[in-house]
Amino acid sequence: MLTTMKNYALTSLLCLLVIKSSFGAIKNGYEREITSARRSLTALYSLLSSSKTLTASQQLVLKIKIDQHVDFISNYQLTAQLLEQFGLIAPGLYNEIDSIKDKTGRTVDVYVKFVHANLLPQPLSALTRVEQHEADENCSLSEYGINTVSISVAIEKKSLRFLAHEFGHVKYLVPNISGYLKYFISY
DSSP states (O other): HHHHHHHHHHHHHHHHHHHHHSSOOOEEEEEHHHHHHHHHHHHHHHHHOOOSSHHHHHHHHHHHHHHHHHHHHHHHHHHHHHHHHHHHHOOHHHHHHHHHHTTTTTEEEEEEEEOGGGGOOTOOOOOEEEEETTEOOOOOOOEEEEEEEEEEEEEEEHHHHHHHHHHHHHHHHHHHHHHHHHHHHHH
């Protein structure tokens, strides 16, 4: 009886995971590279502390690379925290974007990154990147691949407000990308 209950529980959990993974999701845009960044940072610290033969310029280069990795990891953590906070503040909008689908019912992943303002084209404080797939007029495409959209938001006081605005773009564009581009091109 206990074994049957365990099997039932494991099967239920597996089904939930499969179902959840078949839906689109809001994702941290730094996620794909965070493991590599952490490993590299550890290696850079090790190299800097263990090598006594490094020249001053080599040490400077290592310190610059360390700072870049620390910044990347910090932005990853900030993005995770702000996404969680947004989900608490506006759960309806968050859940709608977290499970958004295109016109044909395919799920779309929305990648979000909070970035330093100087990385965005001026005077923008946020930017949504989405293109139409050349082989499918209803399919969205970003630098993260097919059926994706990406959002970059400047790190500042109004970051969550900017994210809400960009989610509004995603809410309209994903299911209407074909019609929007036809209108935009004709306009």
